[in-house]
Amino acid sequence: MDRMSVSTPNRPMSSRREATRKRLFEAAVTLISEQGYGATSVDEIAERAGVAKGTVYYNFGGKSELYTALMEWGVTRLADTLRDAVPSAETDPGRALVAVLRAGVEFIGEHEALARLLMAETWRTHQVWYTTIRHIRTKAIGVVIELLDALAEAGRLRPDLDTGLAGSALFGMVVTVALDWRTLQPDRPVEEIHATLTHMVDGFLGTTVSPMDP
Amino acid sequence: MDRMSVSTPNRPMSSRREATRKRLFEAAVTLISEQGYGATSVDEIAERAGVAKGTVYYNFGGKSELYTALMEWGVTRLADTLRDAVPSAETDPGRALVAVLRAGVEFIGEHEALARLLMAETWRTHQVWYTTIRHIRTKAIGVVIELLDALAEAGRLRPDLDTGLAGSALFGMVVTVALDWRTLQPDRPVEEIHATLTHMVDGFLGTTVSPMDP
Amino acid sequence: MDRMSVSTPNRPMSSRREATRKRLFEAAVTLISEQGYGATSVDEIAERAGVAKGTVYYNFGGKSELYTALMEWGVTRLADTLRDAVPSAETDPGRALVAVLRAGVEFIGEHEALARLLMAETWRTHQVWYTTIRHIRTKAIGVVIELLDALAEAGRLRPDLDTGLAGSALFGMVVTVALDWRTLQPDRPVEEIHATLTHMVDGFLGTTVSPMDP
Amino acid sequence: MDRMSVSTPNRPMSSRREATRKRLFEAAVTLISEQGYGATSVDEIAERAGVAKGTVYYNFGGKSELYTALMEWGVTRLADTLRDAVPSAETDPGRALVAVLRAGVEFIGEHEALARLLMAETWRTHQVWYTTIRHIRTKAIGVVIELLDALAEAGRLRPDLDTGLAGSALFGMVVTVALDWRTLQPDRPVEEIHATLTHMVDGFLGTTVSPMDP
DNA sequence: CATGAATGAGCCTTCATTCAT
DNA sequence: AATGAATGAAGGCTCATTCAT
Known part of the structure; x- marks a missing residue:
């Protein structure tokens, strides 16, 4: 799932990356709790978090993995x-x-x-x-x-x-x-x-x- | 919502049609309760009810109307x-x-x-x-x-x-x-x-x- | 793959559908032979065949199935x-x-x-x-x-x-x-x-x- | 194509760099011959070569340039x-x-x-x-x-x-x-x-x- | 010299909806 | 009353590329 964990398993997550993940979490909880999982698009989540759509995939691997995380x-x-x-x-x-x-x-x-x-x-x-x-x-x-x-x-x-x-x-x-x-x-x-x-x-x-x- | 009620308001619903609606209801409750509204497609509902997709639209007008009904x-x-x-x-x-x-x-x-x-x-x-x-x-x-x-x-x-x-x-x-x-x-x-x-x-x-x- | 074969296995394919499939075949051979599979988009194929993109999926189920067919x-x-x-x-x-x-x-x-x-x-x-x-x-x-x-x-x-x-x-x-x-x-x-x-x-x-x- | 050759034309390529290029070549031939150019990603090539993705761009400038080389x-x-x-x-x-x-x-x-x-x-x-x-x-x-x-x-x-x-x-x-x-x-x-x-x-x-x- | 986090255009695919039959 | 072929907007995902470190 997480590419970094594959190539360099024990390296601590960079603080930049961690900040990005947190922003995505916060954007996702709000939107999904309001609209539901199916009605919330990755585009929306990324936009609210202030990152590009690809960043969701870079950090979590997919919409459902983001949800699980x-x-x-x-x-x-x-x-x-x-x-x-x-x-x-x-x-x-x-x-x-x-x-x-x-x-x-x-x-x-x-x-x-x-x-x-x-x-x-x-x-x-x-x-x-x-x-x-x-x-x-x-x-x-x-x-x-x-x-x-x-x-x-x-x-x-x-x-x-x-x-x-x-x-x-x-x-x-x-x-x-x-x-x-x-x-x-x-x-x-x-x-x-x-x-x-x-x-x-x-x-x-x-x-x-x-x-x-x- | 119901087309027939618009064109011929006082005619009772045909029993064939009523049977179709009931089959669609039963298919829909089960599928939607299991998977959620967003994750259940009209195709799936129609298939489980044993009718063609168009029949859902003929009878209810749309997916959300079916859900409301x-x-x-x-x-x-x-x-x-x-x-x-x-x-x-x-x-x-x-x-x-x-x-x-x-x-x-x-x-x-x-x-x-x-x-x-x-x-x-x-x-x-x-x-x-x-x-x-x-x-x-x-x-x-x-x-x-x-x-x-x-x-x-x-x-x-x-x-x-x-x-x-x-x-x-x-x-x-x-x-x-x-x-x-x-x-x-x-x-x-x-x-x-x-x-x-x-x-x-x-x-x-x-x-x-x-x-x-x- | 082919939905029709699932729901009504023995019905002959409608001539309209068969014509659509043929047009898609002809569009696909030419484009893929020139550009390769990976470099040819479904959009391109559909456009050259004069149908909507969804039609490819309705008829074949996907890009690779179209290629196999x-x-x-x-x-x-x-x-x-x-x-x-x-x-x-x-x-x-x-x-x-x-x-x-x-x-x-x-x-x-x-x-x-x-x-x-x-x-x-x-x-x-x-x-x-x-x-x-x-x-x-x-x-x-x-x-x-x-x-x-x-x-x-x-x-x-x-x-x-x-x-x-x-x-x-x-x-x-x-x-x-x-x-x-x-x-x-x-x-x-x-x-x-x-x-x-x-x-x-x-x-x-x-x-x-x-x-x-x- | 080769950035170094532009900035310092006459310096011989460092052996470290040459080794990196060779590893990328070998990773690329194998993967592309098996899967094709379009189906082989830069990520894959870099991973097989044991380098970071950016290294491909540093050494060759892009995917197609790597292929040409x-x-x-x-x-x-x-x-x-x-x-x-x-x-x-x-x-x-x-x-x-x-x-x-x-x-x-x-x-x-x-x-x-x-x-x-x-x-x-x-x-x-x-x-x-x-x-x-x-x-x-x-x-x-x-x-x-x-x-x-x-x-x-x-x-x-x-x-x-x-x-x-x-x-x-x-x-x-x-x-x-x-x-x-x-x-x-x-x-x-x-x-x-x-x-x-x-x-x-x-x-x-x-x-x-x-x-x-x- | 190398890295990896981030990007966004482009792609494949899904699916609610329409409509001629 | 019902059908199923066709549609196209919308969404998830990939991936070549950039750049700060």
């Missing part, structure tokens, strides 16, 4: 966000769960285009990126499921709850609410969104762990 | 499902809500392709079908919000809950869980999916309304 | 020519050989573009058409080799002669002379070319079989 | 071969002709890629290298024609033979047989190829001059 770039950001969501001092899985959900909302607020793009492609099982996207999703939901399992072990959840499905449910809830927020009421403060989600999870957790309580 | 066809089905979800004898909004969520899961189980297609297009704000899709979504979420409002009025929800956001959350939860079920564990009985969702909503509703309880 | 179209013509070269009354293999060589010269005179095109591609072993071209060549040389074998059996050739190599030699001789004739002295009558070739073969055949002798 | 490099080798083919002591034109044909076969055996490349381009009259190639061909055939003229003057050929056409015929015969040998039976010793050609020419020369005879 984009998603990997995105997953790195998501992983970073989730990793830092739970304070290392936090030992209560309930509080940790609330912190993770909050981090999810904030991630979507900050990387809205990326989130839209991932969600839009999530349900097409026959796309070439299906595996990549499923991987990202699994990783994110996995963090939630682990916390649910910890809660279950602590006897704080109904013992017959399917934590896999529940994780998927919480994930869907957070993403949907967050994107609806960005779409319909982008001016509302993130606190209000987070408070609503916490309310809903509170009941489910059987006990009040809301960070809004004193 | 498809979504309208889908929304009719969704409306029917939701309308029939709550037994007319049911007066408790909690039980009604659970019934609606169950209907949602079952709808997705039965019209998986349609659901995928709608979800995939939901988050692209710059598409020409954005309005149509938003309308469908608003309608479906509206049913949920109404019940949440009824619950709030009955004092069964925290008074400060934003029922609009909560409706969106429940919608996202149901759709995500249901599609994950179809994607990853299609053989599980719908009962298990429904039970999990009910568990999660139970706590939120503050009282047990699960249909599984005696 | 072209060569098969050509080989049919060559086969016809060689089949009719030897009068059915002719029983002497020497006279038959001379008749075949003459037919070869005449074929090249009449289908010069096709001959150039085949010769130019003959020596590139890594092309996708290598097999097709080799097949054509083998077929043509095969006719010569059979006659040489008959002559050998009749004791009219040195017994240690490798008729395979000799066939290749005669083939190369005829093609080279004929194309040089078309290139450098196109106004010379075909008789003079044929006479020269016959002179050269006469000696080799060990006996005079020239058709110019009484 | 390649052919000139080839013609030098062919000229050398033919010049040395006839022992200076040889005065019999028949024996000299056989020696020249043998030299041709050996040249092709040793410079197969170059020979393929020249042959493939020989018949496209509209290429920019047409003149260069015709020149090489004329030079090679000229050697043969001169010997044929000598034989004719000595009364050893039919007086009405067109030695120009006959030279072309012998040239085509040798090249075709030699390349078929390399393509289909590369393991056969060159002697067998040469013997067959000599047999064929013997009859034509009217007298036995085969080098295999004692």
Whole structure:
């Protein structure tokens, strides 16, 4: 794919090249999240990035490779966000769960285009990126499921709850609410969104762990 | 859109023609839900439907009109499902809500392709079908919000809950869980999916309304 | 390749379509024989044939398929020519050989573009058409080799002669002379070319079989 | 063409540079003979030569200039071969002709890629290298024609033979047989190829001059 | 002397659409 | 009511060439 990696595998990428790639990433996320992959042309992406069309091919090898690289770039950001969501001092899985959900909302607020793009492609099982996207999703939901399992072990959840499905449910809830927020009421403060989600999870957790309580 | 309706408005559609349209609908939902609108060609749709390409244009006028007709066809089905979800004898909004969520899961189980297609297009704000899709979504979420409002009025929800956001959350939860079920564990009985969702909503509703309880 | 063959395999090709294909063939042979495959664009071919570019793809599926079809179209013509070269009354293999060589010269005179095109591609072993071209060549040389074998059996050739190599030699001789004739002295009558070739073969055949002798 | 020769005409080419040029020549002949000029990219040539793409431009100025230089490099080798083919002591034109044909076969055996490349381009009259190639061909055939003229003057050929056409015929015969040998039976010793050609020419020369005879 | 990142013209190909039959 | 041959605009991709380093 990447020519440089073939001919001189271990040379670090030149800073000029790295800057070009970043500009292309930023142009691509926005356009694709708005219009979709198929409706976004390479011409458009290159123009918005301020480079020639050939540069896309020089740097990524093709449109679909750019898209794949984009998603990997995105997953790195998501992983970073989730990793830092739970304070290392936090030992209560309930509080940790609330912190993770909050981090999810904030991630979507900050990387809205990326989130839209991932969600839009999530349900097409026959796309070439299906595996990549499923991987990202699994990783994110996995963090939630682990916390649910910890809660279950602590006897704080109904013992017959399917934590896999529940994780998927919480994930869907957070993403949907967050994107609806960005779409319909982008001016509302993130606190209000987070408070609503916490309310809903509170009941489910059987006990009040809301960070809004004193 | 429909040429015949222009030239001979009151003649009923011939059964031959109606059969052709139905075959095209079925071919289109499947292909588009799998590959996306942009990646599905009129050629493909016509071939799968077993008709010539020109027939698509004769019957619908174009690719995007076929897609629009498809979504309208889908929304009719969704409306029917939701309308029939709550037994007319049911007066408790909690039980009604659970019934609606169950209907949602079952709808997705039965019209998986349609659901995928709608979800995939939901988050692209710059598409020409954005309005149509938003309308469908608003309608479906509206049913949920109404019940949440009824619950709030009955004092069964925290008074400060934003029922609009909560409706969106429940919608996202149901759709995500249901599609994950179809994607990853299609053989599980719908009962298990429904039970999990009910568990999660139970706590939120503050009282047990699960249909599984005696 | 051919869409029609997929959907309705046994329907005869429409005469309109057949006419279009023929025009494309004629445009393509000329242009490719002059400029080469790589230097001839589909645009050029379509324009010379007086059709739209898409028509090439509708009829052949692609540039390389057009080229392959072209060569098969050509080989049919060559086969016809060689089949009719030897009068059915002719029983002497020497006279038959001379008749075949003459037919070869005449074929090249009449289908010069096709001959150039085949010769130019003959020596590139890594092309996708290598097999097709080799097949054509083998077929043509095969006719010569059979006659040489008959002559050998009749004791009219040195017994240690490798008729395979000799066939290749005669083939190369005829093609080279004929194309040089078309290139450098196109106004010379075909008789003079044929006479020269016959002179050269006469000696080799060990006996005079020239058709110019009484 | 050569930048250095413009700026510092009399400085000998550095050995580093000369080595680079040679590697590029060798990469180019092979690739172009296999795939053709149009299907061989500068990238490919540079990669096979183990240099960066820019180096091709630094050394030759462009792709077509590299190709031209390649052919000139080839013609030098062919000229050398033919010049040395006839022992200076040889005065019999028949024996000299056989020696020249043998030299041709050996040249092709040793410079197969170059020979393929020249042959493939020989018949496209509209290429920019047409003149260069015709020149090489004329030079090679000229050697043969001169010997044929000598034989004719000595009364050893039919007086009405067109030695120009006959030279072309012998040239085509040798090249075709030699390349078929390399393509289909590369393991056969060159002697067998040469013997067959000599047999064929013997009859034509009217007298036995085969080098295999004692 | 050599490099490799960037360029953009030109190409092959796809595909929604038209229309004569 | 349906067909399929033809179209041409649009898009992805290749590649010879340039140039700053």
